[in-house]
Amino acid sequence: MSAPAVVGVFAYLDDVVAAVAALKARGVTQLTVYSPVPRHELDEVLARPESPVRRFTLFGGLAGVSFGFFYAIATSLDWPLVVGGKPIVSVPPFVVIGFETTILLGALATVAGMLLNAKLPRLGRSPGYDPRFSNDRFGIVAYGGPALLETAREVLGASGAEAVRDV
Amino acid sequence: MATLAAPVPAAREPTYAEVNRDVIATLAPPTRRWFLLMGGVLTGLACGAVSWAWQLKDGLGITGYTPPIFWGTYITTFVFWVGIAHSGTLISAILFLFRAGWRTAVYRASEAMTVFAVMTAGLFPILHLGRAWFFYWVMPYPNFRGLWSNFRSPLVWDVFAISTYFTVSATFLAMGLIPDLAAVRDHAAGWRKRVYGIVSLGWKNSDREWLHFGRMYLFLAALATPLVLSVHSVVSWDFAMGIVPGWHATIFAPYFVAGAIFSGCGMVITILVPLRRVLNLERYIQVKHFESLAKLCLLTSMIVSYAYATEYFVAWYSGNAIERSSFYNRAFGPYWWATWTMITCNAFIPQLLWFRKVRTSLTWLFVISIFINIGMWFERFVIIVTSLSHEFEPWQWAYYVPRWPEYGIMLGSFCWFAMWFLLFIRFFPVVAIAEVKEALPPPLRRREGHG
Numbered sequence: 001m002s003a004p005a006v007v008g009v010f011a012y013l014d015d016v017v018a019a020v021a022a023l024k025a026r027g028v029t030q031l032t033v034y035s036p037v038p039r040h041e042l043d044e045v046l047a048r049p050e051s052p053v054r055r056f057t058l059f060g061g062l063a064g065v066s067f068g069f070f071y072a073i074a075t076s077l078d079w080p081l082v083v084g085g086k087p088i089v090s091v092p093p094f095v096v097i098g099f100e101t102t103i104l105l106g107a108l109a110t111v112a113g114m115l116l117n118a119k120l121p122r123l124g125r126s127p128g129y130d131p132r133f134s135n136d137r138f139g140i141v142a143y144g145g146p147a148l149l150e151t152a153r154e155v156l157g158a159s160g161a162e163a164v165r166d167v
Numbered sequence: 168m169a170t171l172a173a174p175v176p177a178a179r180e181p182t183y184a185e186v187n188r189d190v191i192a193t194l195a196p197p198t199r200r201w202f203l204l205m206g207g208v209l210t211g212l213a214c215g216a217v218s219w220a221w222q223l224k225d226g227l228g229i230t231g232y233t234p235p236i237f238w239g240t241y242i243t244t245f246v247f248w249v250g251i252a253h254s255g256t257l258i259s260a261i262l263f264l265f266r267a268g269w270r271t272a273v274y275r276a277s278e279a280m281t282v283f284a285v286m287t288a289g290l291f292p293i294l295h296l297g298r299a300w301f302f303y304w305v306m307p308y309p310n311f312r313g314l315w316s317n318f319r320s321p322l323v324w325d326v327f328a329i330s331t332y333f334t335v336s337a338t339f340l341a342m343g344l345i346p347d348l349a350a351v352r353d354h355a356a357g358w359r360k361r362v363y364g365i366v367s368l369g370w371k372n373s374d375r376e377w378l379h380f381g382r383m384y385l386f387l388a389a390l391a392t393p394l395v396l397s398v399h400s401v402v403s404w405d406f407a408m409g410i411v412p413g414w415h416a417t418i419f420a421p422y423f424v425a426g427a428i429f430s431g432c433g434m435v436i437t438i439l440v441p442l443r444r445v446l447n448l449e450r451y452i453q454v455k456h457f458e459s460l461a462k463l464c465l466l467t468s469m470i471v472s473y474a475y476a477t478e479y480f481v482a483w484y485s486g487n488a489i490e491r492s493s494f495y496n497r498a499f500g501p502y503w504w505a506t507w508t509m510i511t512c513n514a515f516i517p518q519l520l521w522f523r524k525v526r527t528s529l530t531w532l533f534v535i536s537i538f539i540n541i542g543m544w545f546e547r548f549v550i551i552v553t554s555l556s557h558e559f560e561p562w563q564w565a566y567y568v569p570r571w572p573e574y575g576i577m578l579g580s581f582c583w584f585a586m587w588f589l590l591f592i593r594f595f596p597v598v599a600i601a602e603v604k605e606a607l608p609p610p611l612r613r614r615e616g617h618g
Contacts (some may be wrong), residue, residue, distance in 0.1 A: 012612035036183055036350075037605040038377040046374055053382040057390070075307060075315035083319050093319045096401060100327040103394045107335045107387055111342060115385035118376040120345075121368035131353035133372050134346070135185035136610070160612060 007128035009163045010138040019159035020045045026150045031069040034139035053133020061102050068101030104108030128167040182194040190596045193446040208582045215579010220244045227297045228524035236555045245291030246547040248284045253280025254431025260391035269459045270450045271602040278340045281589040321404040328401040346601040399427040413554030422474035429467035433539030434485040440533045460528040468517035496557040512542020
């Protein structure tokens, strides 16, 4: 019994929620829950810390707005050419450039934040993953020492899992 | 109202597994009909390519350009395609923020339409250049004379707006596809499994992935929402910043954005009506979704009609003789036929959508959506060509008629768009599997026990 993890396959969402709550109550806290759709019930019972993706969005957006204005202003000053009698650094038209680069870098940083935090791309195998988890089944993978895994096996079996196996 | 409509027996909601099965079934090997359609589309695209080659060889003189009308059908069609793109982002991002549940069934097709429409629109500024090989001059890069782009020019804003819009909407589409590609991967075998495994980035539906994905999706939607409003505003400023009578109006930005959403919703209906039948997606893309789209069309048609009225009112109220003359010429001058086509298609025909019977009849909706597409193309034609044809001095007045290469390139643009769309539905799930499932009631043991 040296399996690093135990997986339980579930057909019903309420069973999964109950099983996660029971596992956490019994001290099995290293869990990965697979679900074909995101569900608030799972978020609530897992109570993960807030995703840091929002910080990526913020800093991407700030970098974008700074870059946009810097670019427009610096290139205008680099070759000062009066156009239409307007100031060399004309702020209103540069707002358009600053706005677009805010959105562009904000969006790209958001995507980068998701990929980094979710550790994607990850083309190798994930222990315990079952192709049915993208279809209509839920899965709980519990990690830990032999004693915790024994507890996990017991809890998963008692919570209505269709199958419990070591991976 | 309920007594008028025959009671429709409530169909059973599909299960999670049925959603996977039905949507993945759309990726079956292509039929003869698909190849025939693709053949036709490629032929049309070839017409466009030949026309462009002819134009590159002989120059813009072969178009119908007549001084001072140097913006004709190319810029008209450019604005048309940018406008088409907008409703896709509206449906995928803005309605996501508003939590409009009906968007889930139709948003993937709309988002794909957005990306392909921007890809089509992006060709036109290049197609309309006399020396197309210098298109990169508009990009802000240090050149050998030390000159930079003129950031006070709306045309440079346009480069930033359109390229940002393309990047962000393509990213939004690609990111939204990831969980669905993983579902396709888990259903496939052999080399297809490997390819879908790579393009889904090894997505596994774990809770951590969903946590970060959900945040990303929310923020992308929040960024795309102001973006979509800005893009058509910037396109409108290509005109409104000029002093040409008929263009120089503060109403242009909201007027263009409403028109863009109007035309885009029309195009979504045009695409989805045949699509749901051919791909057997009636259970997911339902009549009620079309009804919601129709209501959106009706609303935006009213805004556009109001904008038409405001334009004429302001032209009269301004007391400016040139502005008045320009608008009188629009309605009763040599281009009266274009103006009245526009008003009939965009303001009058959509009024039929007040009737529930029309909104819930796919045949009616399809026919009306075609009129909307035609009307919105003519709207841009009217704004661009009639204004340029009737500027300040009578000796400048001219009459422009498009010539064959312009028609060829226009046909080519529709075929270019259709080609990408046909390829998309062949390889990617056109209904968002994970989001449709999210909107369904989850499988619960307790409910089954009572049930």
